Amino acid sequence: MRTVLHMLRKEFLQIFRNKGMLPIIFVAPIVQLLVLVHAADFEVRNVRLMVNDMDGSPTSRALIDRFGASERFQVTVTHCCFEKGMAALDAGATDAFLRIPVGFEQDLRRSMHGSLMLDLNGVDGQFASLVLLYSRSIIGNEQVDLMQRLHGLRDAPKPPVDAIPRFWYNLGMDYKNLMVPGLLAVLVTLVGMFLSSMNIVREKEIGTIEQINVTPIRKWQFILGKLLPFWFISLFLLAIGLALGKLFFHIPIEGSVLLLFAFAGVYLWVTLGMGLFISTVSDTQQQSMFLSWFFLVIFVLLSGLFTPIENMPHWAQVITWFDPVSYFVQVIRLVLLKGSSAMDIARHFGIVVLYAAAINGLAVMNYRKRA
Amino acid sequence: MIAIEGISKRYDEVQALRDVSIDVPEGELFGLIGPDGAGKTTLFRLLVTLLLPDTGRMTFDGRDVVTDYRYVRRHVGYMPGSFSLYQDLSVRENLEFFASVFQTTVEANYDLIKDIYVMLEPFAERRAGALSGGMKQKLALSCALIHKPKVLVLDEPTTGVDAVSRREFWAMLRKLKDEGITILVSTPYMDEAAQCDRVGLIQDGQLLRTGDPATIAQAFDRPLYAATGEDAYRLLQALRQREDVEEVHPFGTALHVTARSDMDPDNVQRQLREQGFTGAHLAPIRPGIEDLFMRLMR
Numbered sequence: 001m002r003t004v005l006h007m008l009r010k011e012f013l014q015i016f017r018n019k020g021m022l023p024i025i026f027v028a029p030i031v032q033l034l035v036l037v038h039a040a041d042f043e044v045r046n047v048r049l050m051v052n053d054m055d056g057s058p059t060s061r062a063l064i065d066r067f068g069a070s071e072r073f074q075v076t077v078t079h080c081c082f083e084k085g086m087a088a089l090d091a092g093a094t095d096a097f098l099r100i101p102v103g104f105e106q107d108l109r110r111s112m113h114g115s116l117m118l119d120l121n122g123v124d125g126q127f128a129s130l131v132l133l134y135s136r137s138i139i140g141n142e143q144v145d146l147m148q149r150l151h152g153l154r155d156a157p158k159p160p161v162d163a164i165p166r167f168w169y170n171l172g173m174d175y176k177n178l179m180v181p182g183l184l185a186v187l188v189t190l191v192g193m194f195l196s197s198m199n200i201v202r203e204k205e206i207g208t209i210e211q212i213n214v215t216p217i218r219k220w221q222f223i224l225g226k227l228l229p230f231w232f233i234s235l236f237l238l239a240i241g242l243a244l245g246k247l248f249f250h251i252p253i254e255g256s257v258l259l260l261f262a263f264a265g266v267y268l269w270v271t272l273g274m275g276l277f278i279s280t281v282s283d284t285q286q287q288s289m290f291l292s293w294f295f296l297v298i299f300v301l302l303s304g305l306f307t308p309i310e311n312m313p314h315w316a317q318v319i320t321w322f323d324p325v326s327y328f329v330q331v332i333r334l335v336l337l338k339g340s341s342a343m344d345i346a347r348h349f350g351i352v353v354l355y356a357a358a359i360n361g362l363a364v365m366n367y368r369k370r371a
Numbered sequence: 372m373i374a375i376e377g378i379s380k381r382y383d384e385v386q387a388l389r390d391v392s393i394d395v396p397e398g399e400l401f402g403l404i405g406p407d408g409a410g411k412t413t414l415f416r417l418l419v420t421l422l423l424p425d426t427g428r429m430t431f432d433g434r435d436v437v438t439d440y441r442y443v444r445r446h447v448g449y450m451p452g453s454f455s456l457y458q459d460l461s462v463r464e465n466l467e468f469f470a471s472v473f474q475t476t477v478e479a480n481y482d483l484i485k486d487i488y489v490m491l492e493p494f495a496e497r498r499a500g501a502l503s504g505g506m507k508q509k510l511a512l513s514c515a516l517i518h519k520p521k522v523l524v525l526d527e528p529t530t531g532v533d534a535v536s537r538r539e540f541w542a543m544l545r546k547l548k549d550e551g552i553t554i555l556v557s558t559p560y561m562d563e564a565a566q567c568d569r570v571g572l573i574q575d576g577q578l579l580r581t582g583d584p585a586t587i588a589q590a591f592d593r594p595l596y597a598a599t600g601e602d603a604y605r606l607l608q609a610l611r612q613r614e615d616v617e618e619v620h621p622f623g624t625a626l627h628v629t630a631r632s633d634m635d636p637d638n639v640q641r642q643l644r645e646q647g648f649t650g651a652h653l654a655p656i657r658p659g660i661e662d663l664f665m666r667l668m669r
Contacts, residue, residue: 006471211455214419215472216445
């Protein structure tokens with residue numbers, strides 16, 4: 001154990017002496033957290049909507065006014081043609097193009113049925129579906145008024161079933177509450193995996209491992225001495241990130257912070273083990289960077305950080321079972337937003353413990369002091 | 372102290388060592404001499420437990436190197452061919468770290484490294500990466516010595532070091548040998564052979580010969596002459612065309628001529644002068660290790 005302490009002392013000396021690495025460890029993740037949260041904001045505002053009002057009736061104007069009153073839409077009205085609207089959509093001058101056909105009001109009056117045509121820019125699917133959702137709700141609201149006005153019905157025939165949504169654990173559907181914890185999970189993973197793998201490979205690259213391998217230092221002492229510093233640093237970053245999240249984004253902290261750190265403490269051995277494994281199969285820092293990057297991109301995209309795992313096809317969901325990042329993203333959200341207890345995340349705990357044991361076992365087996 | 376018996380090692384494409392056997396008794400300064408790529412580094416890396424041999428057996432202080440590798444790692448001081456200390460740690464930090472890895476302290480073994488360390492002392496707080504080549508080499512030697520090893524294995528310690536530092540370094544090695552440390556050192560420089568108690572000549576993974584550096588060259592079994600004259604290049608060609616000359620190699624300013632048994636040096640000298648090499652001169656010389664090497668390498 002004394003030897004491990006000596007290793008730790010040396011590692012911390014080197015880490016804090018490395019003027020290139022220090023900012024990457026401490027400044028970059030914090031800046032990323034503060035900036036990326038805004039970048040990952042999925043709320044849609046200021047949708048540019050062009051309306052071709054061919055009907056020109058009081059009904060169509062009322063509908064347009066309702067779009068205009070919504071803070072989500074910026075409406076421009078044109079009485080010209082279909083081609084002009086499509087050209088604007090093509091040129092990116094508008095996000096959506098709504099056409100109100102001639103006789104819209106008449107149709108409604110006669111048959112209680114009218115059609116509208118909505119063209120959307122579907123390049124960004126998520127954006128388009130949100131715009132559709134907003135449009136539908138505006139049109140739905142307008143319908144009730146229409147029925148009253150056109151048919152003189154006092155008691156508006158409200159739709160028989162009305163679902164009133166309430167978003168639990170994140171009442172305002174505030175994306176920041178979802179993104180800050182998720183991003184924190186990813187950033188902590190990144191530091192653990194990248195830096196630990198690069199740190200070991202560096203010794204290979206500059207040849208110091210030759211000298212170390214001919215000493216009585218044991219494999220586990222060397223590895224522990226290499227990984228522990230990044231375990232401490234990652235936990236420290238998690239603490240800083242949580243504090244910043246609370247301070248700047250007012251994220252809720254419903255559950256036990258201690259529980260979260262206990263989970264993170266175990267989870268980090270998965271990321272450090274990954275780093276160790278990558279370092280055993282690479283000879284240069286460049287190789288280890290590429291490998292870490294490869295795994296990290298897959299892990300993050302499948303982690304459920306940006307797209308809910310439940311929306312993925314079944315085969316992709318199966319892959320996410322093997323994605324350690326997904327467990328941490330889930331747990332950090334569960335504990336912070338939902339206030340889950342240790343019992344609630346026991347399954348996650350178990351899986352992460354198994355994962356850590358497996359990956360570290362594999363990495364240690366693969367780590368050779370001689371060839 | 373060290374017994375190497377019939378060691379072979381093959382990398383994917385290259386047979387790095389072929390059936391090499393060396394015995395180094397306790398307290399000897401043994402020099403392994405050979406050109407780049409001869410297999411010196413491979414042999415040393417096998418000996419210090421960094422590689423496993425394909426065939427053969429090595430013992431270190433009577434213990435098997437492969438099975439009892441922990442003993443070897445505790446008692447060997449190894450200095451790899453390239454500088455392998457932490458460039459971002461200071462001289463003192465490096466020394467303290469390696470001492471702690473061997474579960475000892477700098478103070479406990481200070482007497483052994485004292486002579487070397489006093490030269491480093493003024494730079495104790497300087498980063499190892501900022502040291503000059505000669506100083507780096509002294510630090511590396513100090514770190515290899517910090518645990519009082521029984522055997523010191525030095526892979527080309529004098530490569531890329533200036534002449535003065537080289538001489539100093541050999542003086543340090545002789546002192547360490549007097550302390551009773553067995554030393555194995557490799558070098559591509561033939562002129563350093565004289566500094567060793569015994570040398571082994573290695574080429575293409577094969578140990579060509581071992582012996583006393585003063586007498587090993589006697590194995591050179593042909594008369595040898597040094598030829599000098601103007602226009603050395605044409606002289607070399609003229610000599611190579613002769614029937615009674617076996618080999619000619621340029622050595623510094625002279626040409627070393629290996630004669631066939633029927634060669635008469637006076638005759639050769641006369642004929643050369645008749646060919647227009649007016650200053651041509653042939654004199655018998657004693658073969659050196661380099662001459663032997665050239666001959667063994669054929």
